[in-house]
């Protein structure tokens with residue numbers, strides 16, 4: 273094989289490695305995006321959970337306030353009944369109100385206690401759930417870190433390979449360099465082996481004189497049909 277052809281093959285090898293690396297980097301970026309979305313969903317779910325607890329707490333507080341207000345009203349009515357001189361009709365009305373409010377107060381107190389119990393039980397569950405949330409979060413963060421470290425490593429490798437690619441390109445005669453770059457822009461494989469008398473790229477048979485030139489390996493040979501660089505394959 274000619275020296276130039278060897279250089280073209282070396283360049284082609286670098287390009288294949290670069291292509292593979294870029295594919296891996298793109299997969300890693302997609303994985304990173306998926307993890308970030310999961311992290312966001314995790315945080316959002318936790319915020320909603322805390323909000324539900326706060327709502328329960330507000331409900332319990334409102335109920336406790338209602339108990340106090342009802343109690344105050346009973347005391348105020350009772351005070352009026354005990355100390356003021358009021359018309360009979362109003363007195364009857366106030367007595368009725370006090371009776372009604374006392375019954376209501378009992379109900380309210382029961383509801384308030386029930387809610388308080390619920391708040392306490394939920395607060396205990398919340399402590400446990402926060403631990404689980406933090407654990408899941410840490411797991412996701414660690415995975416993200418691993419992926420980012422891998423990205424960094426592969427990016428450095430790709431940069432190093434790009435440098436080597438520039439050198440490999442510069443080592444080619446200008447006409448072949450331009451030919452390679454033109455092919456590389458339009459097809460994934462600018463270099464193909466000759467297999468069973470056919471070009472490994474376009475799979476068309478190549479002429480006998482061309483086959484002979486590939487066999488001799490004294491010069492750079494390109495496919496008559498697809499212009500790919502040709503080298504002798506195993507068969």
Ligand SMILES: [Zn+2]
Nearest residue numbers: 471474495498
């Ligand atoms: Zn071809």
